[in-house]
Every structure is written in C-alpha cells, then in structure tokens.
Amino acid sequence: MTDLIPELRTPSAPEGTGRVKSGMHVSRVDGIAKVTGAARYAAEHEAPALAYGVVVSGTVAKGRIKNIDAGAAEAVPGVIAVITHENRTVKMRGNDLAYKDMTAPAGSPFRPLYSDRIFYSGQPVALVVAETFEAARYAAALVKLSYEVEEHDTDMLASLDRAYEPRKMKAGFVPPSSKGDADTAYEAAPVKIESQFYHGAEHHNPMEMFASTVVLGEDGHLTVYDKNQSSQNCRWYVSHVFGLSKDKLTVRNPYVGGAFGSGLRPQYQLPLAVMAALQLKRSVRVVLTRQQMFSFGHRPETWQQVKLAANPDGQLQAIVHNAVHETSRLEDYVEVVVNWSGQMYACDNIKLGYKLVGQDRYSPIDMRAPGAAHGVHALEVAMDEMAHALKMDPLAFRLKNYAEVNPLDGKPYSTKELRQCYQKGAERFGWQDRPLEPRSMRDGEELVGWGMATGMWDALVMVARVSAVLHADGRLVVSSAASDIGTGTYTVMSMIAAEAMGLSLEKVSFQLGDSTLPMAPIEGGSSHVATVGSGVAGACEKLQKALLKMAQAMPDSIFKKLQLRQVEFNDGRIHLRGEPAKGVGLAEVLAHAGKDRVEEKFLMTPQMLKQRKYTRAVHSAVFCEVRVNEKLGIVRVTRVVNAVAAGRIISAKTAESQIIGGVVWGISQALHEETYTDHRLGRFMNHNFSEYHVAVNADIHDIQVIFADEDDRVVSKQLGAKGVGEIGLVGVSAAVANAIFHATGKRLRSTPMSPDKLLLGDQEVPVRKPPQFE
Template identity: 70%
Template sequence: MAVSRVDGRDKVTGQARYAAEYFPEPDHEALLYGVVVSGAIAKGRIAALDASAALAVPGVVEVIWHGNRPRIRSFDIFYKDMTAPGGSPFRPLYDDKIVYSGQPVALVVAETFEAARYAAALVQVDYEVEPHETSLLQHRGRAHKPSRLKAGYTPPPDQKGHADEMWDKAAIRIEGEYYSGVEHHNPLELFASTVIRDADGHLTIYDKTQSSQNSRWYVSHVFGLSKDKVTVRNPYVGGAFGSGLRPQYQLPLAVMAALKLERSVRVVLTRQQMFTFGHRPETQQRVRLAAEPDGTLSAIIHEAVAETSRIEDYVEVVVNWSGELYACEHIRLGYKLVALDHASPMDMRAPGAAHGVHALEVAMDELSYELGMDPLALRLKNYAEIDPTHGLPYSTKELRACYMQGAERFGWHNRPLQPGSMREGRELIGWGMATGMWDAMQMFARASAVLHADGSLVVSSAATDIGTGTYTAMSIIAAEAMGLPLEKVRFQLGDSTLPVAPIEGGSSHVATVGSAVQGVCEKLRKTLFKLAKNLPDSPLAKAAFADVEFAGGALRLTTRPEAQVTLAQVLDGSGKRRVEEKYMMLPNMLKQMKYQRATHSAVFCEVRVDPEFGTVRVTRVVSAVAAGRIINAKTARSQIIGGVVWGIGQAMHEETHCDHRLGRFMNHDLGEYHVSVNADIHDIDVIFVQEDDRIVSRLGAKGVGEIGQVGVAAAISNAIFHATGRRVRSTPMTPDKVMRP
C-alpha cells in the first residue's frame, strides 16, 4: 500500500502548528519571551553575574540565573526510558559550575522577543576559568569502560574463541583505524517550549520532543508538580531523530520562568544554541580482520573509543555489529569512553551503527582487495545463517535477497575489480557496496479506540510523529483492522494525557504502537460482533467470530457477503452513540529473546571523482532493505531516502570542528556546518525485499527509520577507493582527504 500522508495537507497549508506557534487564549495574560544567555568558557565557575543593564531595557521582566531561580526538587533523577546514560543529567541554572562551553547561564524574560534578545547581550558574566580537555585523540590514554549504562544498551559480548591468536598467525589479514568526527543535529524546527499557564496554575506545554509523556514526567518530577497539573503536547515535530529523545534545556528554563513569574512563557533556542546540548560523539575505531585464502573469516577484532561528558557515561552500541553480521568462530570486541569537557553526546540517527558498521564495512572492502575477491562475494562467503555471537536463529533475515536484488538493480555484475578502471571525461567512476544492520525493537504501549455512531473511528495513543509518517501508518493499520475507508479513521497522538506510548526512537514505533492499535481494533471488533449477534433478526445471530469479516464499514459473513450489518446499524440497534475499547500491548519477551531480531540492508553506490580537485559526486545509490512487512510503502520509501541523504552527509559533509584552545565548537550554524543539499543528491533507488516477521510484532512489521542510513557512508568510501585507489578511513571524506597520497 502506498498512501499519501494524512497530515500532509495541514503541513503544506501551514495549519500544522509546532512548539513555538502556540499562544495563550485571549482571557490569559500575554505571552512572555525568554532568551538564553550562553556561557563563554569550557570549564570553571561563574564568579559574578551582573544583570542590571539587561533589567534596565524597557519590557524586560526578569533575568533568571542560578542565584534567583525557583526552587526545584531535583534534576538528578532517574529517567525511566531508554535514553538516559549513567551519571547525573545536565542541570541548567543549577549552580555556578560551568561544565561545557555554551551551556545556559541565564534566561532573560521580556514582554517581547526583541527586548529579550537585546537584553541578553547586555548580561555581564565573570568567570573563574579552569583547564579543560576537549580532544578525544589527545586523551585516548585515559579511556575507561562504561561504569553505568543506559537502558537499551548492550555491552560488547565476551570474547568468542581466540581472535588475537588467529589474527597473529593468519596468512591474509588487514588492519585499519577509522575516525569519525563530531556531528550535530540540525532539524528544521528549532528546539522550543511554550508554557501556557492557566489561572489555576495548570501548565499546558507545547514542547519539541519525541515523547510528550517523557517531558511531562520530567517536568512534574523536577518541579514537584502533580501529573494532573502538567500537560505536554507535541502534535507536530519538525524533525528530531534522536535530538528530542531527552528533554532539552529550553524546557526546564521555560517552566522555571512560568513558575517564577506566574505567566505564560516561550523559549526558543537559536540555531547556534542548537549546537550546545549534544551531538554524535567523536569516535576512533580499530578493526582487524583475518581470513583464509578462500575468503573465510578466521578472526574479527573491533575496538572503539568514543567521547562522553564529565557528568555522564553516554554509550552506544558501536562494536557489537561486528559480532553479528558475519559468520566467524573467533571474535573480540571492545568499547571504551573518554570523558571530555563537552556536553553529553546524544543519540543521532542509527546511533552506534552509523559509526560501527561503517568501520566494519570499509574493513571488509579492504579485505576483499587483499584477497582479490569481489566485495559482494566476500560477504556472501561469510553469510551468517545464525547469530555468530549468541548462536540464536534470526526471527527473519532476508539479507541474501537484499544482496541479490540490490546488485541486480544496480548492475553490480558489470563492475571491474581493478580500482581506477572506469572513467568518463575527466571524472573517475567508482562502485562500492556495504551491508546495513539495525535492531528490530518492540516496547510497551497502550491504545484506545472509539467507534462513533456515524461510523467514524478515533484511535489514540501518546505516540509521536517526527515526520516519519506515524499519523498515516497508524490510520492505515486501524482502517485495515476495522474494514473502514481511510477517511473514516482519525489517529490522535502527541498529547501526554493519551494512552501510554514509548519514546519515538530506535525504529520501534510501528512495531510497538502499531501492534497496540491493531490489538485495540481486534478487541473492538469482538465487542461489535457480540452486539451485532444480539440485534433483532441479525443475519449474524448464529455465526462464530471466525465466520465474519469487517469490510466496507460493515460486518458480514465471509461466505455470504450479502449477509451483513453496517457498523452504524450495530450502534443504532444497540442504543449506543459510541463503543470504546482499550488495549495494553506487552512484547512477548520469552518468545522474542529466543531470536536475533534485526533489519538488514544492502547499499550499492556510484561516485564520480575529479582527480585534480578531489571533489566527489554521489551519483547513484540503490538501497535494498528487509524490514518486515511495510505498512505504507510511500512514507517508508521516504524514510529510506532520507536515511541515504543523511548517510551522504555523514560521508561527505558533516563535521563540527572544535577549537581545543577554547573548548568550543566553532562552525555552529548552517552557513559553516555543511549538510547535504539538493545539488548533492542524485538518483536514489529503494527496494523493499519481501519479509514478514511475526516474532518482532503481530503486524509482521519491523522499522525503517534507522536502517536507511546504516552502511551508506561505507559504500561511498568503498566506491571512492574503487574510483581512485585511495583509501579514506575517516569521515567526512573531504577533498583534501581524497587527494591525499
């Protein structure tokens, strides 16, 4: 099925409103505007803060800092979700300590945004500066194993076999170091929170977040407010992909101001401040592979060192993929952290895999040349029929079909093995490929469904749509389950008062919330069937539930479709204006834990390289994906295309540069932080390999949000080598690296 977004018209006509586009009702006091004052040093303390000049600006109401902020219960709380690493979360305006450059040190609140912005520039802050450390490469020597882990993180498994011994004595082996620089989220929508305060003190908060309930939980616990005093809404989110998993600091700052001033307040971060609350961590990896002359892998060794902050041990699954992708009897994996004076890193599309699979897949390409073997043939030679690390069968795995269908569509059989052997005009042409892998997760969720007398259905869950098509996918699932046309179904999300849903992240929303939606619709169908059987002269009076189907807005006998009762007739005949059911979806963990559950992909890429300038054009990408049953092919394809575009950005453009003398990220705007633009993107072809996984979800669906990016940068790197014979082991692969001998 390929369905246009049900929320598309609202978005393109401007009717969809985002966090910074809400205002109090006319009977409320006017909205106040808060502007954040960012700190200027990387480490130390605030010696003094002078707000007198700012307070003298007409329209300025208050300057809030750690010396006058409202009382809070505790920021040092345990998050109940998968996003919180071990340690203490950053606490804005908590005390005089500076733990990273750019952290908020004050909030100027005024009657107009312009007054607040001007006054923020007048706040004078004196600092006592302490020495800082912000370079991963300079401080690798003090790397440590993660001490406390976040939920959802799996440490590297114990060594399998004798990897070092096998590598030492192998006849064919390769070794490489792979570096990935810092990347920052740059969603179109800036992070913002609008806090509407009612006369009774109730706070309605419009927040840019990937979970309204997570933000509500955070606010109520930190500020000691009962849950019925706080409602968080996020009906539309203008991009996130990890940046909104945890509440960002504009949320507590806006709430502080609303509580202190007893007014409604909006705080919107600037584009520069979007670089001050987390990033994809800088990572250094070392991969060693050994193989027999026929290409059989005999050893895999993959070690990674990544940055974290001084206050938290942020962790990612970086190296584990090397123990899961290819059959091998000897595997050793290692992962350590270096604490630096930066903000805590954060999840960013395909966290861990974007780096870890990249290093492995470039190393596999290097090994293929050492063997004189086609890169695809090497991967097929070491295809894992069961999970190599844990010995578990896969719930479903159609990776071989991804290889075959992707290679055929791309024309891989025409690829010459020798690098530098294809040219058109002045440009060298290279073809590369890589494998992708991501977890197929399912979590806990609730949903409610209400069928109204007019035959319309409203399904609700506190899910989030960050632009991925959640509104549409859930509407499709409900419409199919109830036999209703799509226009008769409305899915409600983005409100903390709705039934519980997990954070939108990790490519789990369809498998989780979608299963809850299907479950509540099945429960509703059974209720309606019982009502239909009891109607006077019901044609279904003697039928069993298995004998009927829901189609065309009616219940009918499968064998005699003319024997039917419309849903409107069921409610009218039963004297009901509405029928409601609720459902709680719990994953069958006892069953799921017996399997390795993952999505897979094969990425094929063509690049054209100008050998004199080192410029690279990614001219063609084919991504073949196995991600279970695809609910909506149109939005799913868009997800994969978006992932490929981001993979091109990771490979060619995106890196945030730190001046380690200042401990500050310098290219902190869209003028100097380069993302892929239209001119960088050419042909992207997406193939969905048929797959249906009833272990992961009752729908047969997995998820497509993350897998689209995994492997893309590696395929580009491998294509550059095929074009030029130059191996680039760090991202982004800028012209200076491509030209380097």
C-alpha cells in the same frame, strides 16, 4: 474520545482517499495541514500575556561563574526579569534521580541554572524574559559574566590513553562480548588487515529549533507545547524536577519538525521555560537559536580499530573491533558501536572492545542509527579492504561469510532476507558489470567507482497502550501518546486502523502527541510501527469482537455462533466473509445496543519469552556509484540502490521516504558533516548552517529503494512489520567510501571524506596508539 483534545486538530485523510491496504502508496494524512500552515509547532501556540525568554550562553568550557552583571539588560524597556542561579526562586530538586528522564545514561544529568558550575562551553547561564522576543534578544546580549576559569580538555584523540570502560550501563545497553581466541587466530592467518578510523562530532540540526511554550491556566495547570520525541517522557522529567503532580501538567507535541534523536531527552529550554512560568506566574515561550542548537547532545566523536583475518579462499578467521568515543564528565553516554561486528558475519573468533573518554562537553545523545552509523561503517570499509586483499568481489566475499545464525550466541534470526537484498540490489544496480580493479572506469575527467556495504539495525518492539473509539456515524478515532517526528506516524497508524475496520482512510483519525493519552514509548530506535502499530491492530481486533457480539444479540441475527474469522468489516458494515450482501450496518448494530459509540483499549506487550530465543534485526544491502574529479578532490554520489529487509511494509510511500532520507543523511555523513572544535577554547566553532555543511539538492542524485519480501511474526505478531527509520542510513557512508576506493585506489578511513582528505589520501588518517583492551 474524538473531542478529547480539539486543539490538536487531529488530521485525517482528504475526502476521496478511499479504502487502504498494507503496502499501498498513500500520501500523508497530515500533509495538507503541514503545507498550509494549519499544523502548529511548539513555538506557534499562543497564550494571553505571553512572555518571551531568550537564553544567555556561557563562553568558557570549565570553571565557575564569579559575577553576573544584568543591570543593562534589566534596564531595557519591556524586560520582565533576568533569571540566573542566584535569583531563581522556583524550587528545583537536588538529587540526580529527579533529573533522569526515561532515556538518561548513567551519571548525573546536567541541571540548567542550578549552580555556579560551568561544565561546557555554550552552557545556559541566564534567561532573559521580556514582553517581546525582540526586547529579550537585545537584552540577552547585554548580560555580562565573569568566570573563574579552570583547565579544560576537549581533545579526545589526545586522551585515548585515559579511556575507560563504562562504569555504569544505560538501561537496555548490551556490553560487547567475544568468543574464541581472536588474537591468536589473527596472528596465524595468512591474510590480514588492520585499520583505524576516525569520525568527528556531528549535530542533528533538524529544521525546527527546540522550543517550549508554557501556557499557565487560571487554575495553575501548565500546558506545555514542546519539541520532543515523547510528551510523556518530558512530563515525567518536568514533574520530577519541579515537584509537580501529573494532574497539574500536560505536555503536547502534536507536530515535530524533525528530531533524529535530539528530542529523545528533554533539552534545556524546557525546564527554563517552566521555571520562568512558575517564577513569573505567566505564560512563557523559550526558543533556542540555531547557534544554541549546537549547545546540547550530538553524535560523539569516535575512534575505531578493526582487524580482520582470513584464509586465501575468503573465509574469515578473526574479527577484532575496538572503539572509543567521548562522553561528558557528568554522564557515561554509551552506544553499541562494536556489537554489530559480532552479528553480521560468520566467524569463530571475535573480540570486541569499547571504552569512553570523559571530556568537558555536554553529554552526547542518540543520533539516527546511534553506534551503527560509525560501527558498521568501520566494519564494512574493513570488509572491502579485505576483499581487495583477497582479490575477491566485495559482494562475493560477504556471501562467503554469510551468517545463518548470530555468530556470537548461535541464536537464529527471527527473519533474515539479506540474501534477497543482495540479489535484488545487485541486479537493479548492475553490479555484475563491476570490474574488480580500482581505477578501471572513467567518464571524461571523472573517475567512476562502484562500492557496496551491508546494513543492520535492531528490530525493536516495546510496550504501548492504544484506545480505539468507533462512533455511530462511522468515524473511528484511535489514540496513543505516540509521536510523529516526520516519519509518518499519523499516516501509518491511520492505515492500520482503516484496514482492520474496513473503513475508508478519511473516516479514521489517529490522535497522538499528548501526555494524557494512553501510554506510548519514546519515538526512537525504529520501534513505533511494530509497537504502537501492533497496539492499534490489537485495539481494532477488540472492537471487531465487541461489534460482532452486539450483532449476535440482534433479533434473528445471521451472526449467531459465528467466530471473528467468519465475518468481515467493510464500508461501515459487518457481513459474512465473502458475502457482502449478508450483513448489517454498524450504525444499526450500535443503535440496537443503545450506544452512540463503542470503545476498546489494548495493551501491547512484546512476546518476551519467544523473542529472547531469536536475534531480531532489519538488514540492508547498499550499492553506490561515485564520480571523482581527482584533481579537485570532488566526489559526486550519482547513484544509490538501497535494498531493505524490514518485515511487512505497511505504508510504502512513507517507508520509502524514510529510506531515501536515510540515504541522503548517509551521503551527508560520508562527505560533509562534522562539527569542529577549537580545543584552546573547548568550543564547537562551526555552529551555523553556513559552516556546518550538510548535503543539499545539488549533492543528491538517483536514489532507488527496494523492499525485500519479509514477514516477521516474532517481532510483530499482529503486523509482521519492523522499523525503517534507522536502517536507511546504516551502511551508506561505507558504500560511498568503498566506491571512492574503487574509483581512485585511495582508502579513506575518516569521515567526512572531504576534498582535502581525498587529495592527501592515507595521510589524512589520525592514527593513534590503541588503548589497552582486555
């Protein structure tokens, strides 16, 4: 198994890393490969006679292609072909099911170069393939198209009256439910607030652009190096679209330069590269430009309405949360935007509504903390607004309405250490010194404000298979078709295996990123540690049992009749628990058994019957300080404390890094990120890094992370762990908004909270007549 995929260069820790235990700060085992350039990404794998493809993007939002003039492009030296829907010779299946990847929403997936139909601006309309990238790029600029243009609609706010309930639900999507009589309770309550929120579209923009290198073997086998969050999902998609058997196709993604949800679904460069390789019968690479990174899924533009009612003592009487966001004409993309308002605070009357508006755009796609990034923001800003109306401290108001069980269904939480997060976060931040009234703190020309918010995300666990191979020389190779999108999967899986087998970290390699490896779920939803990590622990436990059985078969064995709990594995030996001298080397055990290696496989399955009795979630408390130059509208986030309850933390360094990254993104969501549309053209306009603003080093200051003591054996029986990928982001933008209000007394209800909006105050809110919700 060690040499199954040698070119993946499976990373292991540097010599001298030594023994590890859960919770340690361990540097990434793949770190050296990444900083030295040894790690190869999708566009960096070479092949003999490699051709280069450049996508030609359409320029209208809706209509049909009337004519394609590729003559000038074809005349460029080095151009091999200009592939369009008219001259594509590779057969592509015609039914929707063939194009549905494992995360596809309901509807009809987009099919690149399938017909003359134009569904959105920026749609791929041709692929120029040449001997060099430069020739392909130049020729792509020479392709001319004419269109039969149809009227388009990309203005969601102007179309709220056309909002509809999702016609079909995505697998795993939980429609919002309600309880009590929230409307009546709201009207009768003595204290109430009503707010509307708006969030513009956002794009993921990972550092690595989407790319596919398709290597055509002499036997016709396709090896595809692709940027994605699941090699097996992409193999599934390609094999179904082109009718290829799995044994003729391998997809690899050993290194991914960021994805954040954009790689959950196969992006269009993948089928285009495969199409070109099959049609031209040679290896092909297709890389999207930074501008084309704005031409597929994004976090959807979203409108929300939140109504809260309470008694004068702060007890919530009603929660009403409605949301509308855009989707494409082709698919009903859905997110759990409002569901969080039914889980976070104790209340007897809850009403939740959720609808979609069809637009002439590409389907949105999950983006870090999908749904919660917007839904929790609106709820937490409304909670701050209610606390102010009640003249209560925002933290005290949340504690007053602390939910001991899930308010909607009464289920207990598998674990919930949110009180601990509140306490530790407030203490570290110094929240006790916060004055209640806004505009109470100033430092020179800057107003100072302190805000806080609660965060919540699902604790997901799925199904995975893991293989573990121990070699006679002491090397352990663990394998699963998992992905590492920068989150630290290589490191945490290696740590779990090393701790289980009592090995130094440099003796362990974790192999991932290949569709031929044991089955793993798509890397998303903060599920990999609890899922694949539990599989690693399970495979290693089976290895321990196998080795103990072999040791028991040795002559005069001291292990006869002992159970696994009575022995330990350390430094390549098995010995009596607590007595390192009484044992035997594993190499000797294998030699006696006549083996040079031993392999065990484990199928990780969730404890469904047990888990369904609980609400399973991670929680956080975010405390934020801002400094505001009110004359210029400039906001600086100078301090953030994020206290997180996410079960047992396996790799403290990478977990902390994930939370810090989430906080940075939350600040970026709060103050910077939005993709603007010119509705006359139906086109995203700021599709570049100079005009699509993200947080940079100068925007980020002190970020402190605290992990609560928590051990969740309902979510993860083997590890007690939960995921941290999303929770670091959730609640951050709301904490920033609430801090801005505390500093200035101005309540901003749309993101990003840019300087112009701060100067305008409440006038910036795009208030609309709410659609009808039952």
